[in-house]
Amino acid sequence: MVVVIDYNVGNVRSVCNALRHVGCEAQLSSDPKAIEEATGLLLPGVAAFGYAMGELGTLAELIKEAAAGGIPLLGICVGYQMLFEKSSEYGPHNGLGLIRGNVVPIPRSQVVPHMGWNLVRLPEDMELFAGLGSEKHFYFAHSYFAEVSDPQAKVTYTDYGFELSASVQKANVYGVQFHPEKSGKVGLQVLRNFYEICERTETGA
Amino acid sequence: MLTKRIIPCLDVKDNRVVKGVNFLNLRDAGDPVELGARYSDTGADELVFLDITATIRSRKTIVELVEKVAENVFIPFTVGGGIQTVEQIDELLRSGAEKVSVNTAAVQNPSLISEAAQRFGNQCVVLAIDARRSKQQAGKWQVCVKAGSEPTDIDVVEWAARGEKLGAGEILLTSMDADGTQAGYDNQLNKAVTDAVNIPVIASGGAGTLDHLHDAVVEGGADAVLMASITHFGNYTITQMKEYLAGRGIPMNL
Numbered sequence: 001m002v003v004v005i006d007y008n009v010g011n012v013r014s015v016c017n018a019l020r021h022v023g024c025e026a027q028l029s030s031d032p033k034a035i036e037e038a039t040g041l042l043l044p045g046v047a048a049f050g051y052a053m054g055e056l057g058t059l060a061e062l063i064k065e066a067a068a069g070g071i072p073l074l075g076i077c078v079g080y081q082m083l084f085e086k087s088s089e090y091g092p093h094n095g096l097g098l099i100r101g102n103v104v105p106i107p108r109s110q111v112v113p114h115m116g117w118n119l120v121r122l123p124e125d126m127e128l129f130a131g132l133g134s135e136k137h138f139y140f141a142h143s144y145f146a147e148v149s150d151p152q153a154k155v156t157y158t159d160y161g162f163e164l165s166a167s168v169q170k171a172n173v174y175g176v177q178f179h180p181e182k183s184g185k186v187g188l189q190v191l192r193n194f195y196e197i198c199e200r201t202e203t204g205a
Numbered sequence: 206m207l208t209k210r211i212i213p214c215l216d217v218k219d220n221r222v223v224k225g226v227n228f229l230n231l232r233d234a235g236d237p238v239e240l241g242a243r244y245s246d247t248g249a250d251e252l253v254f255l256d257i258t259a260t261i262r263s264r265k266t267i268v269e270l271v272e273k274v275a276e277n278v279f280i281p282f283t284v285g286g287g288i289q290t291v292e293q294i295d296e297l298l299r300s301g302a303e304k305v306s307v308n309t310a311a312v313q314n315p316s317l318i319s320e321a322a323q324r325f326g327n328q329c330v331v332l333a334i335d336a337r338r339s340k341q342q343a344g345k346w347q348v349c350v351k352a353g354s355e356p357t358d359i360d361v362v363e364w365a366a367r368g369e370k371l372g373a374g375e376i377l378l379t380s381m382d383a384d385g386t387q388a389g390y391d392n393q394l395n396k397a398v399t400d401a402v403n404i405p406v407i408a409s410g411g412a413g414t415l416d417h418l419h420d421a422v423v424e425g426g427a428d429a430v431l432m433a434s435i436t437h438f439g440n441y442t443i444t445q446m447k448e449y450l451a452g453r454g455i456p457m458n459l
Contacts, residue, residue: 013301017276111403113328115374116207116428117250117458137208137458139281141303141328159206182281182303184245 002026002198003038005063005079007055009047011181015076018181022192035062040198041071044181045078049087049103049144052078053095060096067098072172072198074128080175081146083168089144098173100150106143110161113143118158120166120178126154128167128174130193136186138166138178145177172201208458209422210250210429211446212407213436215240216257217286220266223257224433226385228353234437237270242277244436248443250458252282253306253377253407253431257352259287268300275301283331283377291320298325306331306377309350312357312364315371322372331407332373336361336394337381346394353381361394362401369402376402377431380410387413387434395425407431415441415449422455 004015006028019026019042026042027034035041041063045052053060067073075083082095087103095103106112117137122129129136140158146165148155153170157163167176174194180187215222215237222240223231234240241252254274256267264287271284284297285306294305311317311332321330335353336346346361365376378398380391390411399406408427412418412435421427435441444459451457 013299014275017301018279020276021279113326113374114207115328116210116405118207141281179281182279184248184280188279 001034001038002040002042002195003034004028004042004044005035005056005059006030007052007059009045009052009055009078011046012044014181015042015044018188018191019195022188022195024191024195030059032059032062035059035066038066038071039202040194041066041073042194043073043075043079043082045076045082047078049078049081049089049095050091050093052082053093056082064096064098067173070172070201072194072201073098073174074194075175076181077142077177077179080168080177081144083173083175084146084148087144099148099153099168099170099175101146101148101153103144103146106145106160106164107162113141114145114160114164115141118160120156120158122156123154126156126169127197128169128176128190128193129156132186132189138176138180138183138187140178142177206456208250208456209427209450210407211418211443211457212251212253212429212431213244213249213443214253214255214409214431214433216255216433217267217270218258220270222437224385224437228381228384234433238273238277240437241274241282244443245278245280248447248458249280251280251429252278254282254284255306256284256286259352264293268296271297271300271302285331285333285377289317291317291324294321294325294329298329304329304331304375306333308333308335311368312348312350312359315367318368318371318373322374327372327374330373331375331377332365332368333377333379334361334364334368335379335381336391338391344393344397346397349381362397365398366401369404373404375405375407377407378409383411384409385434386411389413389417390421390425390427390430392420392425395421395427399426405429415446418446419450419453419455422450
């Protein structure tokens with residue numbers, strides 16, 4: 001069972017609706033047992049970074065253990081930012097530290113928040129973007145972004161006056177800065193791909 | 206670079222989508238959930254749902270509608286109409302809306318904008334302005350409230366700039382003179398407002414042809430174009446609008 005982690009931040013309902021639409025009956029839960037038994041974990045998030053980490057509390061360790069055990073993990077928006085080491089949003093906060101990098105403000109030379117549809121360049125070899133071609137528009141809404149410094153991570157970018165990281169993958173840990181649940185058919189394909197990654201991991205295929 | 210956005214607007218009355226001319230003579234345009242899902246599937250960038258009755262009774266209906274819409278719509282959507290408190294905004298965001306638009310209540314109590322922006326973030330707060338050309342002063346527009354029925358002495362451009370300072374993340378600017386006429390957006394109005402603020406402005410009211418959409422972006426400086434009549438009644442598909450604009454060099458999500 002794919003588990004959407006429920007930790008009192010916005011937008012979890014939209015993520016569950018979108019997963020259901022692509023045939024994935026995910027469980028919305030904050031139960032440690034459900035998280036330990038999950039075949040895939042989805043960490044959504046519409047909130048400030050520090051608040052979100054605080055609300056995650058002791059579940060953070062369980063998520064790290066699951067990721068270390070090979071369970072596919074997908075972070076969305078602030079859930080994506082939380083995969084990194086640190087954020088400077090409203091003071092310094094530690095993230096999950098699953099991927100090396102820091103979350104920093106979008107330069108004030110750009111309109112902040114970065115909100116709307118922007119074009120992401122997609123490499124061919126990323127399973128999360130299977131079937132989507134070389135570039136697609138996704139819906140973004142955020143004021144901070146991740147500077148990825150992990151040599152083992154694959155990163156995609158979008159142009160917002162500078163190269164803004166749009167997604168990351170390190171082994172079974174995936175993250176997207178944009179909102180796949182709000183990016184129309186293209187976004188639904190990303191969620192379908194993640195669901196298939198979870199299914200394949202479970203059956204060992 | 207962010208694309209320009211195509212935003213169908215669904216005016217909702219008694220659980221039906223309706224559309225009138227200059228805010229009057231409403232025509233039925235279908236079921237809001239079905240229509241919303243269709244737009245989500247056919248490439249709209251966002252949707253706006255406006256509860257145009259906005260009575261106490263319709264308040265509960267609109268929350269239920271937002272929940273149903275959120276199950277079927279996988280693009281961002283804004284909900285507005287009669288919203289007066291931060292608690293109502295909270296309820297609508299929790300029900301699945303990305304953004305909430307405020308209009309009359311913000312004029313009566315501007316701190317509603319700042320309170321909502323601080324609690325939910327600027328990106329959630331859309332300031333909707335119903336603008337009417339001033340009969341007294343050429344090149345000026347007055348803010349109208351209560352679904353456009355009540356003119357005020359407030360200048361539209363000044364109000365938009367103040368809204369930005371208070372924390373609005375976006376302006377939904379409707380020309381009452383142009384609304385439903387399909388005779389083109391009021392691009393003098395759009396230009397006056399887009400020059401005065403740094404947040405996105407959604408041009409609304411008057412879309413009738415593909416050319417009108419282009420002019421709102423190029424002449425009016427709009428970041429997004431909102432339409433109802435021309436898309437609900439089947440004149441143009443979303444794809445036709447986007448292909449046309451992209452063909453004229455405007456960045457679109459195609």
